[in-house]
Amino acid sequence: MRSLIAGNWKMNLSRAEVRALLESLRAASSSWDAVDVAVYPPFVYLAEAAEILSGSAIELGAQDLYWKPSGAFTGAISGPMLRDVGCQRVLVGHSERRHVFGEQDEETEQKIQAAFANGLKPTLCVGETIGERENGQTEQVVERQLQSGLEGCTAEQAKRGLSIAYEPVWAIGTGHTAKPSQVGEVHAMIRAWLTDRLGAEVASETPIQYGGSVKASNVDQLMAVADVDGALVGGASLEAESFQRIVEFQSV
Numbered sequence: 409m410r411s412l413i414a415g416n417w418k419m420n421l422s423r424a425e426v427r428a429l430l431e432s433l434r435a436a437s438s439s440w441d442a443v444d445v446a447v448y449p450p451f452v453y454l455a456e457a458a459e460i461l462s463g464s465a466i467e468l469g470a471q472d473l474y475w476k477p478s479g480a481f482t483g484a485i486s487g488p489m490l491r492d493v494g495c496q497r498v499l500v501g502h503s504e505r506r507h508v509f510g511e512q513d514e515e516t517e518q519k520i521q522a523a524f525a526n527g528l529k530p531t532l533c534v535g536e537t538i539g540e541r542e543n544g545q546t547e548q549v550v551e552r553q554l555q556s557g558l559e560g561c562t563a564e565q566a567k568r569g570l571s572i573a574y575e576p577v578w579a580i581g582t583g584h585t586a587k588p589s590q591v592g593e594v595h596a597m598i599r600a601w602l603t604d605r606l607g608a609e610v611a612s613e614t615p616i617q618y619g620g621s622v623k624a625s626n627v628d629q630l631m632a633v634a635d636v637d638g639a640l641v642g643g644a645s646l647e648a649e650s651f652q653r654i655v656e657f658q659s660v
């Protein structure tokens with residue numbers, strides 16, 4: 409399977425910085441033949457990002473979506489709107505949506521379905537808090553998040569671009585990357601869950617990304633772990649050179 413390296417820009421960067429970063433990534437991307445690359449800018453920059461990235465192999469995604477197509481939902485952005493501005497992908501259930509904005513498991517299911525209904529490739533983000541890990545609940549929490557988010561997901565839908573991102577909450581933005589052994593254990597569990605739920609063929613084609621303090625200096629080590637098929641990068645994706653190094657798996 410091809411690796412999927414993605415940059416989640418979260419709530420960062422000015423319009424001018426977004427333009428400059430996209431221009432640099434676009435220029436570098438002509439040599440990124442062996443990897444799938446995606447970026448997730450803030451909503452307000454998506455339309456312009458689509459124009460800059462048009463014709464390049466870099467895919468564009470949104471950081472969230474609401475499941476209704478339109479209506480009186482102040483502040484929300486729908487799947488048809490994301491398609492309309494040129495998105496191909498969307499993140500669902502990111503840890504900050506869950507923990508800062510109180511998103512519930514049931515909502516992730518509706519969002520995954522809305523993504524598929526609108527031809528968007530969803531990445532379901534899962535991961536335990538430090539308290540849950542210390543209580544030995546990692547597997548239980550990740551399984552619950554998979555079960556809820558993918559409740560109605562069929563094998564046929566999954567083939568249209570589902571990916572999973574394992575992002576331990578305690579590793580996000582903290583500089584504390586999970587150890588390869590910890591990453592390997594959870595990724596193997598996710599692969600087994602996918603195999604059980606969607607069949608071996610779909611499971612083997614569904615990228616499982618790791619996220620949480622991925623940088624150019626640790627990407628080699630993390631990508632060498634079995635069942636790690638890519639990375640979802642936060643902070644280190646905000647700067648062209650560091651993201652480029654991650655895409656090219658070069659250590660500093």
Ligand code: 13P
Pocket residue numbers: 416502575579580581582583619620621622640641642643644
């Ligand atoms: P950091 O790489 O900044 O830890 O963020 C990870 C993340 O949440 C990506 O979605």
